[in-house]
Structure formats: structure tokens, C-alpha cells
Amino acid sequence: MLTNVAAVLLNGAHPFELGVVCEVFGLDRSDEGLPVYDFAVASAEGPTLATHVPGFTVSTPYGLDRLEEADLIVVPAGSHYIGRTYPPALLDALVRAADRGTKVLSVCSGVFVLGAAGLLDGRRCAVHWRHAGTLAERHPRAKVEPDVLYVDEDPVITSAGTASGIDACLHIVRKEQGPEVANSIARRMIVPPHRDGGQAQYIERPLPRSTCDTVGGVLAWMEAHLDEEVTVEQLAARAHMSPRTFARRFQQETGTTPYRWLLRQRVLLAQELLEATDETMDFIADRTGFGTAAALRHQFVRSLGTTPNAYRRTFRGPQAA
Numbered sequence: 293m294l295t296n297v298a299a300v301l302l303n304g305a306h307p308f309e310l311g312v313v314c315e316v317f318g319l320d321r322s323d324e325g326l327p328v329y330d331f332a333v334a335s336a337e338g339p340t341l342a343t344h345v346p347g348f349t350v351s352t353p354y355g356l357d358r359l360e361e362a363d364l365i366v367v368p369a370g371s372h373y374i375g376r377t378y379p380p381a382l383l384d385a386l387v388r389a390a391d392r393g394t395k396v397l398s399v400c401s402g403v404f405v406l407g408a409a410g411l412l413d414g415r416r417c418a419v420h421w422r423h424a425g426t427l428a429e430r431h432p433r434a435k436v437e438p439d440v441l442y443v444d445e446d447p448v449i450t451s452a453g454t455a456s457g458i459d460a461c462l463h464i465v466r467k468e469q470g471p472e473v474a475n476s477i478a479r480r481m482i483v484p485p486h487r488d489g490g491q492a493q494y495i496e497r498p499l500p501r502s503t504c505d506t507v508g509g510v511l512a513w514m515e516a517h518l519d520e521e522v523t524v525e526q527l528a529a530r531a532h533m534s535p536r537t538f539a540r541r542f543q544q545e546t547g548t549t550p551y552r553w554l555l556r557q558r559v560l561l562a563q564e565l566l567e568a569t570d571e572t573m574d575f576i577a578d579r580t581g582f583g584t585a586a587a588l589r590h591q592f593v594r595s596l597g598t599t600p601n602a603y604r605r606t607f608r609g610p611q612a613a
Contacts, residue, residue, distance in 0.1 A: 294468040298362040309368035316461040334358040336382040344371035367402035383409040397449040399457035407431040415445040420453040566604040
């Protein structure tokens with residue numbers, strides 16, 4: 293049973309991510325019949341910690357010994373967590389906790405602390421999409437999943453960026469104490485008890501052109517004609533190349549195939565139309581070259597892990613769906 297929770301901080305901690313943990317586990321909601329957790333904030337670097345906000349400090353009487361009695365230890369995000377070294381005593385405490393079955397949760401860049409402790413080795417893990425490559429490089433034995441909101445590899449749970457810490461905390465409550473408790477806490481926080489999709493729907497995808505010396509003109513044409521069906525042979529003819537040479541050059545300069553590049557641009561255009569217009573799904577499907585609303589939905593879910601309607605609600609509010 294989940295009763296004792298500790299959040300452990302280092303200098304540079306992010307107050308918002310700490311606040312997420314405090315909101316879920318640190319408030320007394322016994323007046324609503326909800327469980328009360330024995331919650332504490334512990335420090336790995338002295339009684340007073342700097343946060344990443346100038347002049348904002350956190351003071352606590354608890355040190356690392358507080359982690360020994362916890363059922364759940366949370367490592368919120370912090371500035372410079374990616375490149376710094378961590379107190380060996382903290383890493384040892386996290387390893388002991390996981391060994392005895394205590395759940396260890398990271399929020400955003402807190403995952404790098406878990407990686408330094410070796411808790412990601414052989415495990416799937418989540419991280420903010422901006423840090424996925426760095427995490428995979430520094431911890432090659434970790435199985436980094438850059439598109440998900442959180443991963444539960446009990447007893448190690450990892451969450452991606454800021455708000456996905458809420459998703460992971462509510463997931464733990466739901467798993468340990470049932471959906472009724474998790475839903476009640478979510479209602480108090482005015483957040484969904486479970487979000488559809490993953491990080492893919494939030495990732496910005498710039499369209500680099502600087503290295504596309506040979507096929508740049510074709511890329512521009514493809515962007516302007518996303519609603520048209522085209523073949524590699526037609527694109528190759530436009531570039532004055534054989535299909536085989538064009539496909540090879542396209543792969544070299546864009547890092548993907550013509551079909552996948554075209555599909556990605558169509559999904560991106562669909563995202564823009566869903567965010568900025570009230571056009572119907574049939575119109576968007578036709579404008580983006582998917583043809584039908586069903587085909588649009590299929591490719592949207594496949595690429596982003598959520599439906600077009602859910603995406604529109606996320607970025608424009610429920611009245612727009």
C-alpha cells in the first residue's frame with residue numbers, strides 16, 4: 293500500500309515539477325474520503341537548496357535518511373541535471389530503494405539521476421523528447437522511448453516533460469489505490485485522469501533545407517502539392533534523375549524516403565489545420581492528400597498516437613472538436 297512518499301531534491305530543482313508531486317501526494321484530502329500520504333521533501337545537498345528561479349530557495353529538515361522509509365521516491369526535474377555529477381550517497385539510496393521494491397519516479401530531467409544510479413539499465417524509460425538523444429547516448433543500456441508520456445517498469449517509473457509528471461503520479465495512484473482515488477484527485481486538480489496519445493503530438497518538427505542541395509526544389513514542389521498523388525518516378529523526372537538515383541539522393545539529403553517525408557508533411561499540415569481552423573475532417577483529409585477522414589485518422593493515430601479530434605481538443609479546447 294502506498295502511504296509514504298518522499299521527493300528528493302538537488303540544487304537547481306524546478307519548483308513546478310516539485311509542485312506537481314506536492315499537489316498529488318502532499319495535500320490532505322481526508323475531508324473527501326481520500327488517502328492522506330506521509331509526505332516529505334528531502335534534500336541531497338544540505339538543508340537549503342537553490343532552485344532554478346533566482347532568489348527562490350527551498351528549505352527542509354529532511355536529508356537522505358528520509359528516503360529509507362518511503363514507499364515512493366520522486367526525483368523532480370532540475371537545471372543542469374543532464375550534465376552534472378550527483379552525490380554518491382543519493383545514487384546509493386536510490387539503488388537500495390529499488391532493490392527493496394520501493395517505487396522510484398523521475399519527472400523530466402530527473403531521469404538522468406536515475407540513469408546515473410544505473411536504474412535505467414535494461415529498462416524502458418521516458419524522457420522529454422528534447423533530451424531523448426542525450427539520454428540514449430549517455431546510458432546506452434537504457435531503452436529510451438521518446439514518444440510516450442511515461443513508462444512504468446516497476447519499481448522504476450519515468451515520465452517525460454513537466455506535465456507528464458502529473459500523468460505518471462496519477463498512474464501510480466490509480467495502480468496502487470484504484471481509479472476512483474486517481475479520478476478524484478484529478479478532478480480536484482482540474483486535469484484529465486488520463487491523457488490520450490504521447491509526446492509526438494507536442495514535438496516541433498522543423499523542416500531543414502540547408503543540406504538538400506539536389507532535391508530542395510522537389511521538396512518545395514511536394515510541399516505545395518500535398519493534396520496530389522505522386523510517384524517516385526514522377527518526382528525523379530522533376531529532378532531530372534533516374535528513379536534509383538533520385539531515391540538514393542533523397543535518402544542522403546533528408547534522412548528518409550520520399551513516401552515517409554510526404555507522409556510527415558501531410559500530418560504536419562493536418563496539425564496546422566486542426567489547430568488554426570474549424571474545417572471539417574473531410575476537408576482536412578482532402579487538403580492534406582489523405583483522401584478520406586478515415587485515412588486521415590489512421591495515419592494521424594499511427595504518427596502521433598492520438599486522433600485528429602482529440603488533437604483539436606487538446607490545442608483548441610473541447611468546443612472546437
